[in-house]
Amino acid sequence: MTEFGSPLTVHEVPDPEPGGGEVLVQVLATCVLPYTAEVFSGARHYPLEPPVVPGVGGVGRIVRIGPDATKLRVGDLVWCDATVRARDDALTPDIAMQGWSSRGEGGAQLARYLHDGSFAELMRVPTENVYPLPAEADPVQWAALSIYAVPYGGLLAGALAAGETVLISGATGNFGSSAVAVALAMGAGHVVTPGRNRAVLDLLATRFGARVTPVELTGDEATDRSAMTAAAPTPIDLVLDLLPPHAPASAARAAAMTVREQGRVILMGGIGMLGGPDLPLPYPWLMRNSITLRGQWLAPRTANPVLIRLASSHLLDLALDRPTLFPLPQVNEAITHAATHPTPYTRTILTPTRPESTEWHTTAANSDKSPR
Incomplete structure (x- = not known):
């Protein structure tokens, strides 16, 4: 990306050089998020600093590792988490999303160092952000972890327990519908899915059966709150909000206030972010009902291996997703496709290196050889 508002260009740049504590990965597949066009146009005001190779994490194979990696090996199939944390403050580390966004000046400094993301053949990644995948994992299907990891972080923050009832505010969106799948994989007893898109609500009910109850919203706050509360077979233990920036704050409030006494509300959406x-x-409602209200940005590092286990066991079934593939030269077409196909479980996947055409050097772990 050379500047906001311009199409991306595809050309050769020098290969990234990993330093200590870093891994070089050849990118096989990366997910193009539905709102990518809004980021690159500047509409979302993300603190990207062009020129930058964008992209949020992905699946690839290790090309080179550093001396501090004790279990990773060249040729390993891995998931690369884009959420990078500074190493010099364990309590409140600065955070950046590699190739995408950052938080505060410390995060911006981190983003300047780990500047480039996954819309490239090669990506330099911190060692702790690389997670082995099952050898049989399909890189295209598993690239969707970049979407599933977000609501998983919110459900972990809300301490979702097996058998509980959870309401997903924004359930008909790309992240919200993914939250439904993750909540059920974690053992939620019931999921209430409010939204205005009747077709998507029906899709959720058909896909997941009796453990999901859709609620078609009217836009009237009091009416919608009553309908959501009535739809739950037991009091709602947890509300996870994933509404996008353009959604009205009243919709988020109506959903949040369905939670039971001593319940939990987790905010992960974009309400108010665009002004x-x-x-x-x-x-008084928060205090007298002992409500726990928490904001959560992304997922902790420890979430990644557990999310991989959920997918490996098919409790979270990635095979249900519908991917559409684009090679790297068609990156701008992929961005348009993602924007026009934001429906649940529809994934736009960029394949900088097609998995079936990749040949690997499997020499020593610290080899400086590159894939052919």
Whole structure:
């Protein structure tokens, strides 16, 4: 990306050189998020600094590792998490999403160092952000972990327990519908899925059966709150909000206030991020009902291996996703496709290196050989 508002260009750049504590990965597949066009146009005001190779994580094979890696090997199939944390503050580390976004000046400094993301044949990744995948994993299907990891982080923050009832605010969106699948994989007893898109609500009910109850919203806050509460077979233990920036704050409030006494509300959406009204919640309601209200950005590092296990065991069935593949030269077509196909479980996948055409050197772990 040379500047905001311009199409991406595809050309040769020098291969990234990994330093200590870093791994060089050849990217096989990476997910193009539905709102990517909004980021690259500048509409979302993300703190990317062009020129930059964008892209949020992905699946690839290790080309080179550093001396501090004790279990990773050249040729390993791996998932690369884009959430990078500074190593010099364990309590409140600065955070950046490699090739995508950052938080605060410390995060911006981190993003300047780990500048480039996964829309490339080769990517330099911190060692701790690389996670082995099953040898039989399909890189195209598993690239969707970049979407599933977000709601998984929210459900972990809300301490979702097996058998509990959870409401996903924004369930008809790409992240929200993924949250439904993850919540059920984690053992949720029931999931309430509010939204305005009747077709998507029917899709969720058909795909997941009796453990999901859709609620078609009207836009009237009081009516919608009553309908969501009535749809739950037991009191709602946890509300996870994933509404996008353009959604009204009233919709987020209506969903949040369905939670039971001593329940938990996790905020992961975009309400107010583009200058709209903020989310007002009544102080007396929060206090007298002992509500836990928490914001959560992304997922902790420890979430990744457990999410991989959920997918490996097919509790989270990645095979249900519908991917459409684009080679790297068609990256701008992929961005358009992602924007026009934001429906649940529809994935736009960029394949910088096609998995079936990749040949690997499997020499010593610290080899400086590159894939052919």
